[in-house]
Amino acid sequence: MDERGPLCVGIDPHASLLASWGLDDDVAGLERFSRTVVEALADTVAVFKPQAAFFERFGSRGVAVLERTAADARAAGALVVMDAKRGDIGSTMAAYAETFLHPDSPLFSDALTVSPYLGYGSLAPAVELARTSGAGLFVLALTSNPEGAEVQRAVREDGRTIGATMLGHLAAENAGESPMGSFGAVVGATLGDLSSFDLDINGPLLAPGIGAQGATAADLPRVFGAAVRNVVPNVSRGVLRHGPDSGALRGAAERFAEEIRTAVSG
Numbered sequence: 001m002d003e004r005g006p007l008c009v010g011i012d013p014h015a016s017l018l019a020s021w022g023l024d025d026d027v028a029g030l031e032r033f034s035r036t037v038v039e040a041l042a043d044t045v046a047v048f049k050p051q052a053a054f055f056e057r058f059g060s061r062g063v064a065v066l067e068r069t070a071a072d073a074r075a076a077g078a079l080v081v082m083d084a085k086r087g088d089i090g091s092t093m094a095a096y097a098e099t100f101l102h103p104d105s106p107l108f109s110d111a112l113t114v115s116p117y118l119g120y121g122s123l124a125p126a127v128e129l130a131r132t133s134g135a136g137l138f139v140l141a142l143t144s145n146p147e148g149a150e151v152q153r154a155v156r157e158d159g160r161t162i163g164a165t166m167l168g169h170l171a172a173e174n175a176g177e178s179p180m181g182s183f184g185a186v187v188g189a190t191l192g193d194l195s196s197f198d199l200d201i202n203g204p205l206l207a208p209g210i211g212a213q214g215a216t217a218a219d220l221p222r223v224f225g226a227a228v229r230n231v232v233p234n235v236s237r238g239v240l241r242h243g244p245d246s247g248a249l250r251g252a253a254e255r256f257a258e259e260i261r262t263a264v265s266g
């Protein structure tokens with residue numbers, strides 16, 4: 001992030017994007033789409049976030065494309081956050097962790113998105129393996145969609161919201177780490193003023209919602225306050241809609257990166 005800026009470009013091969021790129025909605029189209037994004041941007045953006053759902057819908061051959069996409073992006077020097085949003089009881093969570101966080105796995109990624117809504121403690125196997133592998137997690141804390149509030153803003157008996165509780169768990173995981181720990185939170189850029197939450201978790205804040213969901217880079221300081229320095233803003237469709245031309249993809253990513261730089265430094 002220091003070298004390249006914090007922009008995270010999502011690799012979300014929606015059927016509608018494949019169509020607008022002139023590609024078929026099949027495995028060959030998926031492969032061409034993903035390869036084009038990685039080749040166009042892997043030397044400039046800090047982070048890619050492949051959305052596993054769009055690969056899994058093609059079955060095992062789609063997952064094979066996902067493996068190659070993650071490996072190619074990492075080989076080109078970018079970080080990969082696998083957006084698979086896994087979460088289950090601890091014993092099953094251990095298998096998900098092996099899949100995405102074990103360095104020998106074909107789907108190894110620098111970080112994985114996980115859902116804590118079976119209880120934060122159920123994520124323990126993933127926390128443990130991430131620590132061993134030098135990888136990270138992004139835990140869904142305050143998601144960008146309006147429906148998320150029903151769960152994440154629910155208030156516990158002790159008066160804390162569920163979202164704030166998750167942020168508290170992450171701050172504890174990252175305590176004492178410098179420059180920051182590897183246990184991040186997903187916090188939507190769409191959420192407006194979040195000053196009632198303590199976002200100072202000493203870890204990265206993955207912020208989806210810029211572009212297609214209506215948030216802008218200029219919103220970041222208002223949403224995140226002083227924690228804006230740890231934000232990894234994600235843009236997926238806002239960049240991808242400019243393809244398939246590589247120059248246009250690069251131009252779109254550069255514009256978002258510049259807007260983010262201006263917003264964060266201003």
Ligand SMILES: O=c1ccn([C@@H]2O[C@H](COP(=O)(O)O)[C@@H](O)[C@H]2O)c(=O)[nH]1
Pocket residue numbers: 010012051083142143144145186187188208209210211212213234235236237238
């Ligand atoms: O709270 C969340 C968590 C994850 N996402 C994911 O991020 C991208 C956003 O795509 P855009 O095209 O930029 O809207 C997508 O993969 C979501 O599944 C999120 O939007 N909000």
